[in-house]
Amino acid sequence: MCYKELKNLACTLYDRKASCISESTIKEVPMLVRVHRQPLFDFPFETGGEWPFDTLLNGVLSGTDQMVRRPRVNVREDENRYMISAEIPGVVKEDVKISVQDGQLTVAGERKKLSLPEDAGWLRNEIHFGGFARTIALPGEVNVDAITAELRDGILSITLPKAEAARAKEIRVS
Amino acid sequence: MTKEKEVAVVQNATPSVVGPASDEVSYVRPSTDVYETGEAYVIIVDMPGVAKDSIHVRLEKDLLMIKGATDMVPRDRTGLLFTEIRKAGYARSFNLGEGIDRNSIEGRYENGVLTIKLHKKEEMRPKEISIR
Numbered sequence: 001m002c003y004k005e006l007k008n009l010a011c012t013l014y015d016r017k018a019s020c021i022s023e024s025t026i027k028e029v030p031m032l033v034r035v036h037r038q039p040l041f042d043f044p045f046e047t048g049g050e051w052p053f054d055t056l057l058n059g060v061l062s063g064t065d066q067m068v069r070r071p072r073v074n075v076r077e078d079e080n081r082y083m084i085s086a087e088i089p090g091v092v093k094e095d096v097k098i099s100v101q102d103g104q105l106t107v108a109g110e111r112k113k114l115s116l117p118e119d120a121g122w123l124r125n126e127i128h129f130g131g132f133a134r135t136i137a138l139p140g141e142v143n144v145d146a147i148t149a150e151l152r153d154g155i156l157s158i159t160l161p162k163a164e165a166a167r168a169k170e171i172r173v174s
Numbered sequence: 175m176t177k178e179k180e181v182a183v184v185q186n187a188t189p190s191v192v193g194p195a196s197d198e199v200s201y202v203r204p205s206t207d208v209y210e211t212g213e214a215y216v217i218i219v220d221m222p223g224v225a226k227d228s229i230h231v232r233l234e235k236d237l238l239m240i241k242g243a244t245d246m247v248p249r250d251r252t253g254l255l256f257t258e259i260r261k262a263g264y265a266r267s268f269n270l271g272e273g274i275d276r277n278s279i280e281g282r283y284e285n286g287v288l289t290i291k292l293h294k295k296e297e298m299r300p301k302e303i304s305i306r
Contacts, residue, residue, distance in 0.1 A: 022269045072258035074246065085246070087259055089222040089286035114218070117211050124208040127220055139255060154222030154286015155246070 069132040071107070075139075079168065082142065082160045088132060089154030096151065098158060100144050107156065108133035140166030201241075204264040212300045215274065215292040221264045222286035228263075229288060231281050238268045238279075240288065273298035 074085045086107055088096065096109040113129045141163035149158045207218040217240075221229065224242035232239045243263035270276075270292065278293040 022271075073256070074254075074259045075256040077253045077255055082255075085259065087222040087286075089220040092285060116209060120209045120211045120216075122207070122209050123215075124206060126205040127207045127218060128205075151285075153225060154220070 069128045069130070070134050071132050073134060073136065075136065077139070077162075081162055082138065082140070084136065084158045084160070086134060086156045086158075087154060088151075088156050090127070090129075091132075091151070091154070091156075093151045096149075096156060098147070098149055100138070100142065100147065100160075103138050103141070104135050105138055105158070105160070106133065106135045107158070142166065200261060201263050201265040202261045203266050204240075206266060213294055215294070217268065217288075217290040217292070219264070219266065219288040219290070220286065221283075221288050223259065224263065224286070226283045229281075229283055231279075231288075231290065233270075233276060233279065236270050238270055238290075238292075239265070240267070240290070241265045242288070 071086045071088050073087075076083050084105065084107075088107075088109065088111070091109055091111045095112065096107065099106050099108075108131070110131050111129050138160065142160040143163050146161045147158065149156060151157075205220045209216050209218075219240055221242045221244075223244035223246040225245070228244075229242040230239075232241075241263065242265075244261060246259045246261070273294050275293045275295045280291040280293075282289045282291075
């Protein structure tokens with residue numbers, strides 16, 4: 001079974017028809033129909049591996065949502081620092097923990113469940129609530145004391161200044 | 175009908191195999207939860223990376239269209255070590271049924287999550303029947 005089939009299966013399992021709201025079949029943006037598949041194993045310095053959809057699928061199959069989700073990240077560097085962005089929508093900053101140990105950065109936390117009114121009933125469930133964690137092996141040494149982080153619009157941006165040893169040095173040819 | 179046909183044509187025009195081309199970005203369908211209470215339907219849409227001002231929610235007849243552009247796609251690729259987040263934005267549409275009051279739709283955006291509340295029309299709300 002390929003990724004797309006698994007996803008479809010999970011969507012079918014999860015789809016309960018809403019009486020008043022249904023997903024529109026008219027796509028305003030034609031691009032909308034193209035599911036962008038992320039490459040899974042091209043992160044050279046990453047630890048752990050999981051299909052992006054695994055968590056949801058496992059949740060559907062086992063009837064639980066206690067799984068830990070792995071947020072998507074972007075990593076970039078410039079001369080002086082590494083910058084990591086992670087997607088964690090619906091998470092407040094008090095529920096995020098960032099730690100660096102043995103050259104690995106770990107972002108972990110929890111997306112709290114919504115407090116619904118008593119008479120509420122779910123019609124569609126695609127969002128994962130609960131724990132998330134991601135560990136990234138840092139490409140170089142960082143100055144741990146100078147790490148800063150900001151959470152805005154569901155994106156956690158972490159700036160890690162490079163340690164002196166990790167900075168590119170220009171070597172003069174004499 | 176014409177609109178649907180148009181879409182079909184556009185879909186056929188796109189290549190059937192979309193590889194993980196590194197420069198390709200597109201709008202994706204955001205993860206969405208919907209729940210119902212006695213007086214309203216609530217749609218919750220995950221749109222991380224979208225600034226509040228970039229969100230557009232439009233109602234056209236029965237079609238509720240949600241769209242938001244991100245600025246997560248780095249234009250300059252220097253120093254990019256890894257990108258899993260690379261979408262132009264999010265787009266998703268919903269058909270609204272008769273029972274929804276078109277004039278009292280509320281939207282709120284917080285921490286990358288858009289919440290839209292669609293109030294039910296008075297006649298659609300549950301009523302307590304008193305027993306004599």
